[in-house]
Amino acid sequence: MQNQQNQLTRRVLFRFIQEAGLTSCHRCGLALTQSDFSLDHILPWRNSENAEELFWDIDNIAFSHRGCNSAESRTAVSRRKQTHCKRGHPFDVQNTKLVSGGRNCKTCLIMYQTDEWKNRNATQQV
Numbered sequence: 515m516q517n518q519q520n521q522l523t524r525r526v527l528f529r530f531i532q533e534a535g536l537t538s539c540h541r542c543g544l545a546l547t548q549s550d551f552s553l554d555h556i557l558p559w560r561n562s563e564n565a566e567e568l569f570w571d572i573d574n575i576a577f578s579h580r581g582c583n584s585a586e587s588r589t590a591v592s593r594r595k596q597t598h599c600k601r602g603h604p605f606d607v608q609n610t611k612l613v614s615g616g617r618n619c620k621t622c623l624i625m626y627q628t629d630e631w632k633n634r635n636a637t638q639q640v
């Protein structure tokens with residue numbers, strides 16, 4: 515019954531979101547649907563000095579896709595802004611491999627495949 519209660523809450527909430535004209539995602543701007551909207555905080559409350567205040571502040575609430583709201587996709591977004599990989603190789607056309615949710619550095623990928631790297635990992639596991 516708990517689950518149905520949640521579903522009903524979402525359904526009612528989404529109805530209000532539609533009526534308030536807030537059906538575009540706070541993060542990507544695309545339309546939200548009843549099944550994938552989520553409550554999002556405009557100012558991130560985690561690690562903030564007044565975390566509790568921000569968390570409960572209704573004015574700090576926006577709506578976004580669950581995917582856009584996840585920590586994983588936020589990391590991907592910040593990664594997309596980087597111009598170099600963590601080892602300092604440039605993310606240019608030749609050196610960038612696009613993967614779901616981000617980019618990979620081809621130089622690093624090649625490095626991971628070298629014997630030296632494999633041996634290093636093997637010794638670390640022992």
Ligand SMILES: [Zn+2]
Binds near residue numbers: 540541542543578579
């Ligand atoms: Zn979105």
Ligand SMILES: [Zn+2]
Binds near residue numbers: 600601
């Ligand atoms: Zn690299």
